[in-house]
Amino acid sequence: MRICVIGAGYVGLVSAACFAEMGNSVICVERDAARVARLARGEAPIYEPGLEPLLKAHLASGQLRFTEQLAAGIALAEIVFIAVGTPSGEDGSADLSHVLAVADDLGASLQRACIVVDKSTVPVGTGERVAQRINAGLLRRAKQCKVTVASNPEFLKEGSAIDDFMRPDRVIIGCDDPASAEVLRRLYAPFLRNHERLLCMSLRAAEFSKYAANAFLATKISFINEMAGLCARLDVDIEEVRRGIGSDKRIGTHFIYAGCGYGGSCFPKDVRALIRTAEQEGIEPGILRAVEARNALQKTLLFQALREHFSGYLQGRVVALWGLAFKPGTDDLREAPSLVLLDALLAAGVSVQACDPVAIGAVAERYPQALDSGQLRLSESPYAVVEGADALVLITEWKQFRQPDFQRVRALMRMPVLFDGRNIYDAKQLAELGYLYRGIGRPALGHCKVRAA
Numbered sequence: 001m002r003i004c005v006i007g008a009g010y011v012g013l014v015s016a017a018c019f020a021e022m023g024n025s026v027i028c029v030e031r032d033a034a035r036v037a038r039l040a041r042g043e044a045p046i047y048e049p050g051l052e053p054l055l056k057a058h059l060a061s062g063q064l065r066f067t068e069q070l071a072a073g074i075a076l077a078e079i080v081f082i083a084v085g086t087p088s089g090e091d092g093s094a095d096l097s098h099v100l101a102v103a104d105d106l107g108a109s110l111q112r113a114c115i116v117v118d119k120s121t122v123p124v125g126t127g128e129r130v131a132q133r134i135n136a137g138l139l140r141r142a143k144q145c146k147v148t149v150a151s152n153p154e155f156l157k158e159g160s161a162i163d164d165f166m167r168p169d170r171v172i173i174g175c176d177d178p179a180s181a182e183v184l185r186r187l188y189a190p191f192l193r194n195h196e197r198l199l200c201m202s203l204r205a206a207e208f209s210k211y212a213a214n215a216f217l218a219t220k221i222s223f224i225n226e227m228a229g230l231c232a233r234l235d236v237d238i239e240e241v242r243r244g245i246g247s248d249k250r251i252g253t254h255f256i257y258a259g260c261g262y263g264g265s266c267f268p269k270d271v272r273a274l275i276r277t278a279e280q281e282g283i284e285p286g287i288l289r290a291v292e293a294r295n296a297l298q299k300t301l302l303f304q305a306l307r308e309h310f311s312g313y314l315q316g317r318v319v320a321l322w323g324l325a326f327k328p329g330t331d332d333l334r335e336a337p338s339l340v341l342l343d344a345l346l347a348a349g350v351s352v353q354a355c356d357p358v359a360i361g362a363v364a365e366r367y368p369q370a371l372d373s374g375q376l377r378l379s380e381s382p383y384a385v386v387e388g389a390d391a392l393v394l395i396t397e398w399k400q401f402r403q404p405d406f407q408r409v410r411a412l413m414r415m416p417v418l419f420d421g422r423n424i425y426d427a428k429q430l431a432e433l434g435y436l437y438r439g440i441g442r443p444a445l446g447h448c449k450v451r452a453a
């Protein structure tokens with residue numbers, strides 16, 4: 001099929017590459033000229049495992065092209081995907097300006113009938129607004145071509161996006177026109193060959209499903225984090241509780257890991273947007289507000305624990321951080337818990353030595369002053385950053401950090417103190433190695449005398 005994808009970000013780029021992989025002819029329209037230039041050279045502008053080989057292969061085969069020009073992108077397209085950002089607006093609602101600008105551009109440029117599919121996460125009713133804008137543009141130009149608007153929310157996860165797209169748990173098509181829904185079913189058939197899970201529903205239900213899914217997952221995280229808070233008081237290890245409850249099929253093992261809060265480009269903004277929708281509809285979103293509040297609190301816990309450990313005297317301390325991206329497998333820093341901790345540590349006069357396998361470039365762009373002054377040092381080596389540290393904090397559980405040589409780490413640190421923001425380490429083993437270990441919702445283990453800074 002001939003496909004146009006508008007927006008070459010995490011979702012647009014992955015979708016475009018995967019559609020091309022299935023033999024479709026894909027043009028991806030991106031307004032950022034520098035990004036288009038990099039893409040045309042086969043360079044992925046984002047870190048996503050498996051993406052660059054796909055880009056290179058399909059640029060070479062001619063199945064995938066990039067352009068800044070919308071008119072060129074849509075000239076022959078049967079299906080046009082909108083995959084632009086929908087960040088939080090000032091009041092928390094989804095900022096639809098990018099999506100609606102694309103709709104206006106489509107109204108001004110479309111020359112032929114097509115299906116316009118919204119892949120961006122958008123509030124209920126947005127598909128109808130997109131259709132109105134496109135049709136108003138067509139009417140102004142006295143252009144008679146049938147444009148159907150559908151919703152196809154995306155459920156890929158950064159870090160495993162290619163795999164998720166190629167083998168989705170389910171594909172949701174929200175479309176009130178059966179013929180267009182059938183075209184989209186055929187487009188996705190190769191992705192669902194051994195796992196037929198295509199769910200067709202109304203446009204509005206598809207739009208809502210995406211928010212409900214993210215809100216539910218965020219709720220699971222905030223729930224377990226609240227339980228972890230209680231465990232910490234009751235001298236109970238949340239890790240034992242997690243295993244105890246996760247074996248119940250009704251609860252399941254996913255998204256019940258206590259940690260230092262969720263971040264990323266989706267959960268925070270989507271929970272906020274749903275809260276705003278509820279407020280607009282006069283419904284009190286009590287659960288969603290609690291989810292958000294717990295997450296905001298959770299992101300501050302590591303700093304509180306460090307402050308407590310140093311009895312409030314943080315100035316001049318050296319703290320090492322492992323993992324800065326909002327989760328493993330991505331260079332995305334949007335709303336990452338690491339940023340909350342970094343800001344607080346820098347403001348408290350702490351020297352920070354931080355490591356991340358792929359996100360240090362993005363961090364360097366955010367903290368130029370701290371880098372210049374030497375208060376912040378960045379490295380890709382987990383061992384380099386622990387040298388002379390008074391404490392080590394694990395924030396993002398990259399595989400590289402799962403089984404380090406803790407004896408070597410201990411020898412490099414000034415004080416063997418470990419704050420495990422994701423509960424990935426064996427507390428007993430670390431205590432035996434001479435560490436003071438503190439997790440989230442776990443009893444502290446080991447001893448370590450704090451020396452004057």
Ligand SMILES: NC(=O)c1ccc[n+]([C@@H]2O[C@H](COP(=O)([O-])OP(=O)(O)OC[C@H]3O[C@@H](n4cnc5c(N)ncnc54)[C@H](O)[C@@H]3O)[C@@H](O)[C@H]2O)c1
Binds near residue numbers: 007031032084101
């Ligand atoms: N990132 C994820 O993991 C994920 C997962 C599921 C759904 N989503 C949703 O998908 C949407 C896109 O998210 P993302 O993370 O890919 O965003 P992103 O910010 O990474 O990418 C958006 C891209 O669109 C481009 N763009 C904006 N306006 C444009 C225009 N008029 N013409 C051409 N290009 C334009 C931007 O330059 C940018 O490159 C959002 O609604 C998001 O909530 C994201």
